[in-house]
Amino acid sequence: MQTAAEIVAEFAARPWRTVPATDLGAAAGVPTMLTSEEGLLYHWLGRRAQGAGVAVDLGAYAGGSAARLLSGLALSGRPFHVHSYDRFRSSRAFWARYLPDEPLPEVDDADLLPVVRRHLAAWEGHVTLHVGDIGEKHWTGGPIEILSVDAAKGSAMADHIAAEFFPALVPGRSILIQQDYLMAVQPWLCAQMARLRDQFLPLAHVPKVGLVFLCVSPVTPQALAAARVDGLTDGKLMQRVREAARWHEGMVPRAVFRAMLEQVKAHPGLRMGWQMRQASARARN
Numbered sequence: 001m002q003t004a005a006e007i008v009a010e011f012a013a014r015p016w017r018t019v020p021a022t023d024l025g026a027a028a029g030v031p032t033m034l035t036s037e038e039g040l041l042y043h044w045l046g047r048r049a050q051g052a053g054v055a056v057d058l059g060a061y062a063g064g065s066a067a068r069l070l071s072g073l074a075l076s077g078r079p080f081h082v083h084s085y086d087r088f089r090s091s092r093a094f095w096a097r098y099l100p101d102e103p104l105p106e107v108d109d110a111d112l113l114p115v116v117r118r119h120l121a122a123w124e125g126h127v128t129l130h131v132g133d134i135g136e137k138h139w140t141g142g143p144i145e146i147l148s149v150d151a152a153k154g155s156a157m158a159d160h161i162a163a164e165f166f167p168a169l170v171p172g173r174s175i176l177i178q179q180d181y182l183m184a185v186q187p188w189l190c191a192q193m194a195r196l197r198d199q200f201l202p203l204a205h206v207p208k209v210g211l212v213f214l215c216v217s218p219v220t221p222q223a224l225a226a227a228r229v230d231g232l233t234d235g236k237l238m239q240r241v242r243e244a245a246r247w248h249e250g251m252v253p254r255a256v257f258r259a260m261l262e263q264v265k266a267h268p269g270l271r272m273g274w275q276m277r278q279a280s281a282r283a284r285n
C-alpha cells in the first residue's frame with residue numbers, strides 16, 4: 001500500500017495529463033461539462049483504483065463524469081461500481097448547450113434519464129442511478145474509494161453531502177474530488193474543508209476550479225460538526241475562507257480566495273451559488 005507521501009508525489013506529477021484520449025473509448029463520446037483535463041483525471045482515477053470501495057458521482061448531468069470514471073475503472077482490473085446521483089433533469093438552455101446532438105425537448109426541466117441510460121449502456125451492471133434530490137439521499141453502500149462532489153451548490157447541501165458520504169471514505173486510500181472548490185460563488189466548500197484539515201490532504205488543483213484530496217483520517221461526527229458551514233455568519237464564513245487561503249498557499253493563488261471574500265461581502269447572507277451569480281449579474285447591469 002502506498003504511503004500518503006507517495007500518493008502526494010504521484011499526483012504532483014499530474015499523470016492524467018499524459019493519458020491518451022483514445023484510452024477513454026466509449027466515454028470520450030459522452031457529453032460532459034468537465035474540461036478535457038478533468039475528464040482525463042476522472043478516467044485516470046478510475047484506472048488507478050485499488051478495490052478499496054465503490055465510486056460515487058454526485059451531480060452526473062448527462063453521465064459524462066460517470067462514463068469517464070467507468071472507462072478507467074474498467075481498466076483497473078478490479079471489480080467496480082459507480083453510483084451516480086442527480087435529479088436527471090435539464091433546462092432547455094443547458095440541453096441546447098451540452099447536448100447539441102440530441103433533439104431539443106419542447107419543455108423545460110426535461111427528463112435526462114433515457115439519454116443517460118443510453119450514454120452509460122456500455123457499462124451496464126456497473127452503474128446505479130440514484131434519481132432525485134441528493135438532499136434527501138442517504139448513503140448506506142459501504143466504503144467509497146472515489147467521491148466526486150459536483151452538486152454542493154449551496155451551504156446546506158455541502159453539509160448534507162459531507163455528513164452522508166465523507167464517513168464512508170477510507171483513510172489512506174480514498175480520493176475526494178471537490179469539482180467546484182475554487183468557484184468564487186461557492187465559498188462554503190473551502191470553508192468546510194478548512195476545518196477538515198486533519199482528515200484531508202490536498203493533492204492537486206485541477207483547472208479550472210477543482211481540488212483533489214486524499215482522505216487521511218476517519219471523518220467522525222465531531223469533525224463534521226466542527227466543519228459545518230450552513231448557518232455561519234458572513235464574518236465566520238470569511239474567516240474560514242482566509243484559513244483555506246493559508247492552507248492552500250503554494251497550490252492556489254491568493255486572488256482566488258480574495259474573489260470569494262468579495263462575493264460574500266457583496267452579497268450578505270446568500271448561501272446558494274446561483275443566487276450569488278444572479279446578484280452579481282444584476283449589479284453589473
Ligand SMILES: C[S@@+](CC[C@H](N)C(=O)[O-])C[C@H]1O[C@@H](n2cnc3c(N)ncnc32)[C@H](O)[C@@H]1O
Pocket residue numbers: 031032033034058059060061062063064065066085086087088089132133134135150151152153157
Ligand atoms: C455541473 S453539473 C454536473 C456535471 C457532470 N458531472 C458532467 O460530467 O457533466 C451539476 C449537476 O448537479 C445536479 N444537482 C445539483 N443539485 C442537486 C440536488 N440537490 N439533487 C440532485 N442533483 C443535483 C444538477 O442536476 C446537475 O446535473
